[in-house]
Amino acid sequence: MTPPLIAVLNGPNLNLLGTRQPDIYGAATLDDVEALCAETAEALGLAIDFRQTNGEGELITWVQECRGRAAGIVINPAGYSHTSIALMDSLKAVGLPVVEVHISNIHRREDFRHHSYVSLAATGVIAGLGIRGYALALRAMAELLAEEGAA
DSSP: OOOOEEEEEEOTTGGGTTTSOHHHHOSOOHHHHHHHHHHHHHHHTOEEEEEEOSOHHHHHHHHHHTTTTOSEEEEEOGGGGGTOHHHHHHHHHHTOOEEEEESSOGGGSOGGGGOOTGGGTOSEEEESSTTHHHHHHHHHHHHHHHHHTOO
C-alpha cells in the first residue's frame, strides 16, 4: 500500500533559515527541517513532498496541484500568512486538511503578524515551537487522516 502523501510547503525566506535572524528562527537550516520531516513521516507511515519557494504564485500552484495527489498539506506560509488572500483561497479550494506551521510565535511579534489569512483555511495551527512544530504538524496530520480513514 502506498503511504499517504503530505505536501510540506514552505514560503518566502525560509531558504535562509540558519542565517536569518537566528535569535527568532534558531540555527536549524531548511535542510534540517526537511530531514526532520522525512524522519517523522517515515515513522508515521507517511510520504512527503517537501518544497520551498519565494514566489506567491508558485506556492499557490503547488497547493492547487495537491488536489487529487496529496492527502494533506503542512504549510509554513511565512510572510504570505499575513498578506495572501489568494493563498487562503487556494487552500480552501483543494478541500484537504491543512496544518499551518510557524517556527516563531507570531502572536508575540509585531501586530501585523498576529493575523493569518491562512489560518482561516487551516484545520490547525502550530506556532512558536521552533522546527519541532513541523514534526508535530505531521503527527497531527497522521491522526487527522486516521480519523478520516485515509491512512
